[in-house]
Amino acid sequence: MELKRVVVTGLGALTPIGNTVEEYWNALIAGKSGAAPVTHFDAEKFKTRFACELKDFTVTDFIDRKSARKMDKFSQYAMVASDEAIVDSKLDLDAVNKLRVGVIWGAGIGGLETFQEEMMNFAKGDGTPKFNPFFIPKMIADIAPGNISIKYGFMGPNYTTVSACASSANAMIDALNNIRLGHCDVIVTGGSEAAVTIAGMGGFNAMHAMSTRNDDPQSASRPFDATRDGFVLGEGAGAIVLEEYEHAKARGAKIYAELVGGGLSSDAYHMTAPHPEGIGVVAVMKNCLENAGMQPEDVDHINTHGTSTPLGDVAELKAITEIFGTHAKNININSTKSMTGHLLGAAGAIEAIASILAMEHGIVPPTINHTTADENIDPSLNLTLNKPQKRDVKVAMSNTFGFGGHNACVLFKKLD
Amino acid sequence: MSDIASRVKAIIVDKLGVDENEVVPEGSFTNDLGADSLDTVELIMEFEKEFDIQIPDDQAENIATVGQAIQYIEEAKK
Numbered sequence: 001m002e003l004k005r006v007v008v009t010g011l012g013a014l015t016p017i018g019n020t021v022e023e024y025w026n027a028l029i030a031g032k033s034g035a036a037p038v039t040h041f042d043a044e045k046f047k048t049r050f051a052c053e054l055k056d057f058t059v060t061d062f063i064d065r066k067s068a069r070k071m072d073k074f075s076q077y078a079m080v081a082s083d084e085a086i087v088d089s090k091l092d093l094d095a096v097n098k099l100r101v102g103v104i105w106g107a108g109i110g111g112l113e114t115f116q117e118e119m120m121n122f123a124k125g126d127g128t129p130k131f132n133p134f135f136i137p138k139m140i141a142d143i144a145p146g147n148i149s150i151k152y153g154f155m156g157p158n159y160t161t162v163s164a165c166a167s168s169a170n171a172m173i174d175a176l177n178n179i180r181l182g183h184c185d186v187i188v189t190g191g192s193e194a195a196v197t198i199a200g201m202g203g204f205n206a207m208h209a210m211s212t213r214n215d216d217p218q219s220a221s222r223p224f225d226a227t228r229d230g231f232v233l234g235e236g237a238g239a240i241v242l243e244e245y246e247h248a249k250a251r252g253a254k255i256y257a258e259l260v261g262g263g264l265s266s267d268a269y270h271m272t273a274p275h276p277e278g279i280g281v282v283a284v285m286k287n288c289l290e291n292a293g294m295q296p297e298d299v300d301h302i303n304t305h306g307t308s309t310p311l312g313d314v315a316e317l318k319a320i321t322e323i324f325g326t327h328a329k330n331i332n333i334n335s336t337k338s339m340t341g342h343l344l345g346a347a348g349a350i351e352a353i354a355s356i357l358a359m360e361h362g363i364v365p366p367t368i369n370h371t372t373a374d375e376n377i378d379p380s381l382n383l384t385l386n387k388p389q390k391r392d393v394k395v396a397m398s399n400t401f402g403f404g405g406h407n408a409c410v411l412f413k414k415l416d
Numbered sequence: 417m418s419d420i421a422s423r424v425k426a427i428i429v430d431k432l433g434v435d436e437n438e439v440v441p442e443g444s445f446t447n448d449l450g451a452d453s454l455d456t457v458e459l460i461m462e463f464e465k466e467f468d469i470q471i472p473d474d475q476a477e478n479i480a481t482v483g484q485a486i487q488y489i490e491e492a493k494k
Contacts, residue, residue, distance in 0.1 A: 066433025130465075133457040 003180040007415070008256040009248050010089025010241030011353050012081035012190070015340050016052035016234050020084060024350070025357045027339065028365035029388045033218040034340055035232050040196050047205045050217035051196045052234035052341025070134050071147060072111030073194035073235070077346075078144035079151065081237035082188050086152065089241040090253065091186065093152065102156030102184045103145035104175045106168030106191030108345030108402070110141030110160075113197045144192055156184045162345075164402030165305070167191050168238065169348030172410055173262030175242050185247045190349035192237035204233060207272060211308065221342075222369035223306035223335035224313050224383050231307040234341030238349030240356075257356050257412040260395075261292025267405030274312050274401065278319035284407035285323045285397065292411045294395065296324045299331055299411075301364055301396040303351045306335025307342050314376045316399065321378060332364040332391050334384040339368055348400040352410055355396035359414050364391045420467070420493065421486045427462045428482065431455065441483030449482075463489060 011021045016034025018024035027034075034052035043049040054077075059068045062080045071079070082103075086093075118135045137143055142160040149158050157178055161170035168191025175187035195201075204210045211230040213220035221232040248255055265287060267280035274281070289296060304316055313335075321328045336354045343350055358364045370385040382389075394414045401407045425439045432449050445451040445459065460476045463469070463485060469492045471479070479485050 064433065069431075069433070130461065132461070133454040137454070 005245035009253040010085040012084030012239035015236040035217040072114040077237035078192040081239040085239035100185040101154040102187040105145040106171035107141040111139035163406035166400040166402035166406040166408040167345035169400040169408035190239035191346040193344040223308040226372040226374040232341040234343040263288025263409040278315040281319035288409040303398040329380045
């Protein structure tokens with residue numbers, strides 16, 4: 001059977017540097033950092049006291065108070081970003097066959113704050129369980145796509161993929177395959193995360209995974225820089241409407257790009273450390289190119305996982321050199337996490353959106369905060385340091401790797 | 417309105433996101449005030465917390481309206 005083609009027809013973004021796709025893009029090319037001292041809780045005693053939180057976001061501007069109260073933040077963010085993407089797609093909600101519209105979402109953790117609040121309340125009591133009846137349905141990671149389907153009546157496949165920081169790339173790839181195989185006409189995909197909480201910050205700090213540059217939060221996320229010291233936690237959501245090509249064409253939809261392939265692999269090595277030889281990372285990019293039927297030389301731009309951790313950044317660039325060979329130096333490589341921080345389960349979605357917008361505008365956003373070259377990084381690579389670069393991007397790759405050794409990679413192509 | 421009645425009303429307004437004028441004694445949580453089964457459980461828990469009482473499940477089932485809630489709590493607090 002012939003596989004269907006899949007295109008991007010709608011985008012939504014709620015990020016630490018912009019609350020809409022337009023604001024997000026403007027901040028990306030302006031090289032704006034989203035990092036600031038934590039406001040969600042008192043972090044005074046924490047090793048890391050800053051994060052990339054959303055700014056000027058009031059949930060009741062988007063969702064009525066009664067509904068918002070029944071959602072954890074990760075679900076609220078999902079609703080806001082998916083609303084923007086669905087409006088942007090101009091999908092006729094009365095005309096579309098809702099049995100063939102799915103929602104496949106990514107979340108690395110789910111309702112961490114809800115879980116934390118309920119357990120803290122329990123710990124304050126005498127052991128009598130007094131859990132809120134909304135505790136479980138607010139917290140579970142699959143509730144975000146559930147809520148989106150309830151709002152819009154989309155009755156196609158509906159679930160959440162969980163693979164830590166690769167979650168939303170996994171979601172996009174599942175969405176791609178469902179449409180390719182003819183199971184759906186449209187899938188709302190993406191991811192959301194809201195882990196800037198006591199448990200999230202405390203837990204990642206305990207792993208020594210996060211930057212502790214408390215004296216200068218805005219420069220803390222510095223992928224590929226010799227002085228990088230860990231990632232900066234972010235929160236938010238990204239949403240992408242994927243649609244079968246003929247379905248999109250028939251309704252005259254604006255097509256941003258084609259999602260031409262996805263690759264998956266596992267490191268099978270360590271719970272949190274990347275494989276030192278990057279075997280899984282090499283495999284995932286190779287799988288992705290093969291899946292898309294494209295050659296390494298076709299790729300113009302890679303939005304890396306690039307979290308600003310000492311080991312991960314080097315391993316990823318070594319893998320890129322291995323796969324792309326001499327073409328690696330022609331690629332505009334960047335890490336937009338230098339600006340947004342690391343949105344965990346939402347990272348794949350907002351970074352895919354950054355890649356699609358780079359294609360749309362012919363500009364690759366920068367990797368900010370670079371001051372000192374790392375001697376372990378090949379200086380011939382173009383890491384799009386500190387300033388955006390004009391580039392006619394025809395094919396863009398976006399990498400995501402999750403704790404647990406999960407690797408996922410997607411490839412977008414500009415339509416001729 | 418009694419102190420208990422006004423506190424019950426405030427909880428219902430807060431949890432169900434309804435207008436104060438809608439919270440009348442004969443108002444049914446599910447039929448008139450838009451509560452689902454989980455909302456109803458949450459309301460009972462809020463009443464227990466606010467008034468420091470225990471409402472056993474078999475009795476909670478009989479509290480379906482604003483008036484029934486006020487009456488139950490007034491009895492319990494006597």
